[in-house]
Structure formats: C-alpha cells, structure tokens
C-alpha cells in the first residue's frame with residue numbers, strides 16, 4: 146500500500162512540480178516594479194529586474210523569472226519604461242527653512258529701492274502685526290561702510306519706528322534690525338557678543354549700527370508661526386523635497402539662525418502627514434557649553450519617535466573662506482592671517498567626547514584645513530567608532546588626513562553642488578584669498594580611495610533648489626552643470642577628484658542612511674527595508690554625465706505610500 150502512495154506522490158510531483166509553494170497570499174504584493182534599471186545600492190552594487198512591495202516593506206528584489214508569482218498577484222504593476230528605480234534619497238545636511246517661514250520675502254534683488262519698497266509695502270498692508278520678520282535682502286546692494294558692516298538701522302526706523310523689524314539676509318550671515326527690533330531682542334550696545342559673531346557698532350559713537358553678523362544672530366528669537374500655518378509651511382517644505390526624490394533628511398539649525406521646528410514635525414507625524422524621515426541636531430556653543438549640553442539631552446528625550454529624532458550635536462569650529470574666517474594651516478593669500486578657531490582644542494576634545502558618551506553623534510562645521518585637523522583630533526580623543534561623527538563642508542583637507550576618516554569612522558558630509566569654478570565667484574573670491582590652494586578645493590574621490598563613507602548634501606538654502614541630480618552630475622564632471630564637454634577647462638575644478646555614478650548614488654542613499662543611523666530601515670533596495678523608493682525618467686548609467694542634472698523624478702514612495710507623482 147505504502148508503495149502505491151509513493152507512486153501517487155511521484156505522479157503529483159511530475160504533474161504539479163515538486164517544490165513546496167507557499168500559500169498564494171504570500172505573493173500578494175501592493176506594488177510590483179519592472180522594465181527598468183533597479184539599482185539596489187546593496188553591498189555588491191547589484192542591479193535587479195524586478196522589485197515587489199507589501200505593506201510598506203520591500204518583499205522581493207530579483208529576476209523577472211523569480212518575481213513572476215509576485216507580478217501575478219500584485220495590486221499595481223509599475224512599468225519603469227527604461228528609467229530607474231532607486232532608494233529614496235537622503236540629504237545629509239539641510240536646513241528647515243523656506244521663505245514661507247517669514248512675513249515678507251525679497252529674493253535675489255539687486256536693487257536697494259525695490260528692497261525698501263517691499264518692506265514699506267508689507268508694513269503698510271499689515272498695520273496690526275506686532276513684529277515683522279523678513280528674509281532675503283541682498284547684502285551687495287549697499288555701498289561704502291554699509292557694504293562692509295551691513296545696513297544701518299536708521300533705514301528701517303524711517304519705515305517703522307514703533308514696532309520691531311527683523312530681516313535676514315539672503316546669504317544667512319546677517320540680520321538687519323530697526324531700533325525697536327534691537328529692543329525686542331533685548332540687545333543693547335553693552336550686550337556681550339557671542340564668539341564667532343559681531344554686534345555691529347558705529348566706530349565713533351559706539352552705538353548699535355543695525356546689523357548682527359554670524360553667531361550674534363543667535364540673539365534673535367526665531368519667527369513664531371501659529372500652529373496651523375506651521376503645519377502648512379512644513380508640508381510644503383516636505384512636498385518640495387519629496388518631488389526632488391528625498392525620503393529622509395538630517396536637518397540642523399543654521400549658524401545662529403533659525404532652529405528646526407521639532408514640534409511642527411512631530412505634529413505632522415502624529416497626524417500621519419509626515420512623508421520624510423527626519424533626523425536632526427541642535428547646536429553646542431563654546432560660550433554656553435553646559436546650558437547647551439543639558440538642553441540637547443532634554444530635547445533628545447522629547448523628540449525620539451519613529452520618524453522624528455534628535456541624534457546629533459552640531460558644532461562650528463570656524464566660519465567661511467570668503468569671509469576669511471575659516472581656520473587655515475597656511476595664511477590667507479592676501480594677509481598674514483590664517484583665521485582662528487572658535488574652540489580651544491582641549492575644550493573641543495572634552496565636548497565631543499562628552500556628547501559621544503551621552504549617545505550623540507557630533508556634526509561639525511569645518512571649512513579650513515586646520516579646523517579639519519582639529520575636528521579629527523577631537524574624534525580621535527573621543528574614541529567612539531560607532532558614534533559616526535560627521536565633519537561637514539571640508540573645502541580644504543591636508544592630504545595626510547584623508548586616511549583618518551576611515552580609521553576614526555568619521556563621515557565626510559559634503560556638498561558637490563559647489564565643486565566647480567563658479568563664474569564670478571571662484572576666481573574673485575576663492576582664488577583671491579587662497580591662491581593656488583583654490584585649485585585643490587573640495588576633495589571627493591580622495592575620501593573614497595581612502596575607504597571613507599562619503600555622504601552628500603545640499604546645505605539648502607545655500608544650494609537652492611537642492612536637486613540631488615545636479616549634485617550627482619557635478620560629482621562626475623567637476624564642471625559647470627549642463628556643460629557640453631565635461632573636460633572644458635573654463636570651469637573645471639580638480640578633475641582627479643571625480644567620482645562615478647555608483648559612488649554618487651551611494652552618497653545620497655546607503656552611506657547617508659548609515660550617517661543617520663537608519664541603515665537597517667532605508668538607503669538600499671533590499672528585502673526587509675522600508676519601501677522608500679523613487680522612480681526616475683532616465684538610466685543614469687547610460688547617459689552623458691552632464692545630462693544627469695535634467696533627470697526628473699516621476700514618483701516618490703515613502704514607506705510604500707506614493708507621496709509624489711509627476
């Protein structure tokens with residue numbers, strides 16, 4: 146009898162196939178993608194033919210043949226039409242700010258009269274408002290002393306003398322106030338100025354001039370937005386990012402200007418409206434060290450939900466090259482000065498180590514090569530490999546320091562948008578103050594060659610719009626976006642530092658996920674990861690590099706949900 150049973154099984158096997166089939170429902174995918182280049186960004190840079198998503202999670206990535214059962218049971222099949230499917234992008238350093246955070250905005254205008262008219266117009270049209278916050282005047286529209294020291298308060302007093310007017314410059318380095326504005330911020334001519342900033346004063350009278358520079362901007366309270374308006378403004382901000390292909394960000398306060406609106410983000414998450422994974426930082430300032438450390442610990446506990454987390458402590462070591470405030474190993478070309486750091490090495494070491502011990506990553510603004518060395522020394526002192534400390538910007542790095550990024554597991558978070566000789570900027574500004582060193586600015590490939598995990602970012606609003614495909618293109622060409630011949634020498638900057646397509650995508654995805662401690666959840670197209678995906682209209686591997694900047698995002702999915710479609 147048993148013999149017949151085996152024979153019966155054998156016949157079943159021949160007719161229906163012997164492998165065990167899971168129940169049909171196991172293949173029931175919500176989404177099935179095919180007919181394009183599906184670049185997984187996994188460890189081996191695998192490209193697969195098909196990908197399936199179920200309940201927000203990637204459940205299959207493989208060949209058409211192996212995916213057949215998923216395709217047959219899929220609720221929706223998406224034809225990539227020869228385009229690409231990639232992990233959702235992650236911006237490694239971005240500011241939560243848009244013109245909408247302010248009452249009035251005057252972007253990119255080179256005309257002083259028009260700028261003043263905009264302010265007059267807004268104030269007259271809103272007579273009941275108690276405080277006026279503006280954004281976007283161009284610092285270069287002024288002349289003489291005002292070009293150097295920022296505009297005078299008297300210009301604004303003439304427009305409004307009884308209520309505060311507080312206006313941020315387009316470059317984010319100056320705030321212009323009227324007399325009531327200073328009163329509102331409790332700033333007098335005797336107020337101590339934070340290190341790294343300036344409360345600008347009249348040289349002769351010692352009175353307030355009208356401008357706050359750099360870290361002195363931290364004395365101004367952020368613009369207040371009513372709850373409902375904040376929600377709308379943040380949703381617009383995230384929609385713009387979703388449309389550019391982002392599904393996660395690391396967001397930070399600026400240099401004394403504009404905090405991150407944590408409550409607003411968390412409210413969106415509670416309302417089920419957040420379509421970004423938000424990781425962020427708060428600033429640790431040397432002159433408020435203890436207060437800031439205790440503050441950030443409280444905030445870390447408060448903002449620690451699935452999508453909104455404070456994970457990093459932001460440090461500034463120096464300023465910017467153009468302002469000769471970057472801290473260099475050799476003096477500036479046009480003076481004997483080499484800048485100075487905002488921290489003493491020993492204090493910095495102790496602060497970085499203490500933040501690491503408290504479970505924070507550190508995220509440090511570094512412009513000069515001497516600052517980069519200080520930051521690496523501090524990371525070495527802190528000796529915390531899995532803290533994944535970040536250095537950001539890094540235009541100049543001592544070649545001897547490249548290998549230390551891997552050794553210390555320090556992550557360079559850099560902005561490829563700037564990696565070419567920008568017209569009317571590179572030569573008159575960078576070359577003028579750095580000399581020949583400017584030819585060796587913005588390393589990229591050197592990090593990769595030395596085994597570091599390089600991560601990319603926009604530093605938006607500094608790069609605006611924060612289009613990652615423009616950054617990928619410039620990383621490949623080191624030349625002006627859209628240029629016909631990428632070897633054209635006119636704008637070409639240090640071509641030896643060009644990276645390849647895989648490396649550029651990795652810096653916006655897998656590596657960036659690692660840099661925000663989210664590599665178990667996002668950053669690659671592997672089974673088990675969140676379905677944070679983007680569909681783009683062209684195959685980046687097969688087009689001329691300077692065409693990459695034109696790439697269009699067709700669809701963005703966050704946790705399997707369509708959050709943008711073109």
Ligand SMILES: [Zn+2]
Nearest residue numbers: 238240399604
């Ligand atoms: Zn920044």
